[in-house]
Amino acid sequence: MIDQVPTLAQLVKQLQQIPYLASKNVYRVAHYFLMLDQARVQQLCKIIIDAKMQVIACQTCFVWKEKERTCPFCDSKRRDITVICVVETWQELMAIEKTGGYQGLYHILGGAICPLNGIGPENLTIDPLIKRINESVREIILATNQTPEGEATASYIASKLKDRSLKISCLARGIPVGSTLEYMDRVTVFKALSERRPF
Amino acid sequence: MIDQVPTLAQLVKQLQQIPYLASKNVYRVAHYFLMLDQARVQQLCKIIIDAKMQVIACQTCFVWKEKERTCPFCDSKRRDITVICVVETWQELMAIEKTGGYQGLYHILGGAICPLNGIGPENLTIDPLIKRINESVREIILATNQTPEGEATASYIASKLKDRSLKISCLARGIPVGSTLEYMDRVTVFKALSERRPF
Numbered sequence: 001m002i003d004q005v006p007t008l009a010q011l012v013k014q015l016q017q018i019p020y021l022a023s024k025n026v027y028r029v030a031h032y033f034l035m036l037d038q039a040r041v042q043q044l045c046k047i048i049i050d051a052k053m054q055v056i057a058c059q060t061c062f063v064w065k066e067k068e069r070t071c072p073f074c075d076s077k078r079r080d081i082t083v084i085c086v087v088e089t090w091q092e093l094m095a096i097e098k099t100g101g102y103q104g105l106y107h108i109l110g111g112a113i114c115p116l117n118g119i120g121p122e123n124l125t126i127d128p129l130i131k132r133i134n135e136s137v138r139e140i141i142l143a144t145n146q147t148p149e150g151e152a153t154a155s156y157i158a159s160k161l162k163d164r165s166l167k168i169s170c171l172a173r174g175i176p177v178g179s180t181l182e183y184m185d186r187v188t189v190f191k192a193l194s195e196r197r198p199f
Numbered sequence: 200m201i202d203q204v205p206t207l208a209q210l211v212k213q214l215q216q217i218p219y220l221a222s223k224n225v226y227r228v229a230h231y232f233l234m235l236d237q238a239r240v241q242q243l244c245k246i247i248i249d250a251k252m253q254v255i256a257c258q259t260c261f262v263w264k265e266k267e268r269t270c271p272f273c274d275s276k277r278r279d280i281t282v283i284c285v286v287e288t289w290q291e292l293m294a295i296e297k298t299g300g301y302q303g304l305y306h307i308l309g310g311a312i313c314p315l316n317g318i319g320p321e322n323l324t325i326d327p328l329i330k331r332i333n334e335s336v337r338e339i340i341l342a343t344n345q346t347p348e349g350e351a352t353a354s355y356i357a358s359k360l361k362d363r364s365l366k367i368s369c370l371a372r373g374i375p376v377g378s379t380l381e382y383m384d385r386v387t388v389f390k391a392l393s394e395r396r397p398f
Binding site for chain 1: 200201203204205206207209210213217218219220221224226227228229230231232233235237240241242243244246247248249250251252253254263264265268271272288289290293296
């Protein structure tokens, strides 16, 4: 039936390509756009295009920044330049920033090493990371995800840095706050137990 | 931190207003837009605006149609004009169309009666439904959702039509195909039992 409304079919096709938009929700979002005012739709599209034109990745830490402005991390005087937190993507950086508990710099890798998907170290920003580590940097926090790919990436970076006099740390593993042991997978429980800390 | 990248902050704000886009995914979708080619972004926005300009609701059945074309249901010679299936929204229509098992017409109510949200019968397309039912229509299928609001809406429509010589039906209630009784809620099991059918 949707073939008979080709403009709408095209919109649905575009929305289907957006990752993380569940296929069940594509029709709802298409419906949402059609129900909006004409002016709101124009504004939405203008904002998407503006963001695409104005926002670029910082060439040092690869965090999104305004083309016309300095990087909110690298060029900030309030951040602690002795620590660099290495994350896979910008979304993970946002998760850390939301805690308000970190004042250092960041480095966005652009993903994790995954040979099956053809992503090797050369496809990530590992070389720029190695190059930007100067004598003022004292600690590297490897905050890649706790997935096989994320852990492999952290190991790879750690091996590249082993000759430098740097503190290399990673995030604590254990039971998430608010969870019960009963529903936790056994690997997590095992890690929480073996990496237990003084009360 | 995002305040220091205002164009990106604005994009995130726009995306947050899209319903059914989980808040966890807003950053991912913003990231997806920034990673796209400039040309792809332009094309995406053009398609959204085109859809908004070209697609309107049919004034008989309220299904989305191309402004320049006839309604794929009301004006089709292949559809059975003796049956009208009444649904809450276009998304539900798409769910029925996907089955390929229905050849009649549709009527989109635009929601369900919900006094708490200030939605009464006059906010839905119930009057146009009553008016469009002519002598060629023999059956009305009330396919509103199995929610209190959906059921109330179906009852209201049924009461409005009780003096007409029409067959009024609704969707079968019971155990979804592929489910086990064990995990089904007891109201569904009760309905499946009390509305049992010959094997």
